[in-house]
Amino acid sequence: GQNIDxxxxxxxxxxxxxxxxxxxxxxxxxxxxxxxxxxxxxxxFLSYNVLDGLEEKxxxxxFLSRSKGxxxxxxKELQMKDSASYLCAVRDGSNYQLxxxxxxxxxxxP
Amino acid sequence: xxxxxxxxxxxxxxxxxxxxLSCEQxxxxxxxxxxxxxxxxxxxxxxxxxxxxxxxxGDIAEGYSVxxxxxxxxxxxxxxxxxxxxxxxxxxxxxxxxxxxxxxGPGTRLLVL
Numbered sequence: 701g702q703n704i705d706x707x708x709x710x711x712x713x714x715x716x717x718x719x720x721x722x723x724x725x726x727x728x729x730x731x732x733x734x735x736x737x738x739x740x741x742x743x744x745f746l747s748y749n750v751l752d753g754l755e756e757k758x759x760x761x762x763f764l765s766r767s768k769g770x771x772x773x774x775x776k777e778l779q780m781k782d783s784a785s786y787l788c789a790v791r792d793g794s795n796y797q798l799x800x801x802x803x804x805x806x807x808x809x810p
Numbered sequence: 811x812x813x814x815x816x817x818x819x820x821x822x823x824x825x826x827x828x829x830x831l832s833c834e835q836x837x838x839x840x841x842x843x844x845x846x847x848x849x850x851x852x853x854x855x856x857x858x859x860x861x862x863x864x865x866x867x868g869d870i871a872e873g874y875s876v877x878x879x880x881x882x883x884x885x886x887x888x889x890x891x892x893x894x895x896x897x898x899x900x901x902x903x904x905x906x907x908x909x910x911x912x913x914x915g916p917g918t919r920l921l922v923l
Binding site for chain 1 (some may be wrong): 850854855908911912913914919
């Protein structure tokens, strides 16, 4: 079957670093996406990985290991506005549709 | 400003009633998608369209219908056959190419009276 796993909730301190993990089992692979979603709002695109390695974009970085079916999103210098849910999605190898994880709710404390 | 709009922001449905959710984009994207989001679950695909006048069922199409008469518009109708319609509905669009990124509208929250 197809499955994407993320922790349900994480807590971190303002100014710190947090790593949100995502593991996947899919029938194929054509890229992995991370989105940020504030409560009651639309998901907004953060990053896309299709090859192994680290992609850095400002305070956010995303890592992918295709052989391990594993990705993480790294958030540095946490700010209160980073409190949101972070969604991991994998593009299926057969029909190219996105398969979504349930999201990780990140709570930032002062 | 280029983007995706959805209306209304909140929608109330009575028993036995069909309701239509609007989605419009001016990004010149070929592909459009409708997702349903429920608490504690990942986004689930309802319908998608990769070109005007063509659309395909997603994983949970039962009780829903769509049309794609214009490139910019992809309305979703929640019919009375959908027995549990209360959810947050998200419309997205993308280029339709293999490496596309999907961009989302602000969503419509549907509640049943």
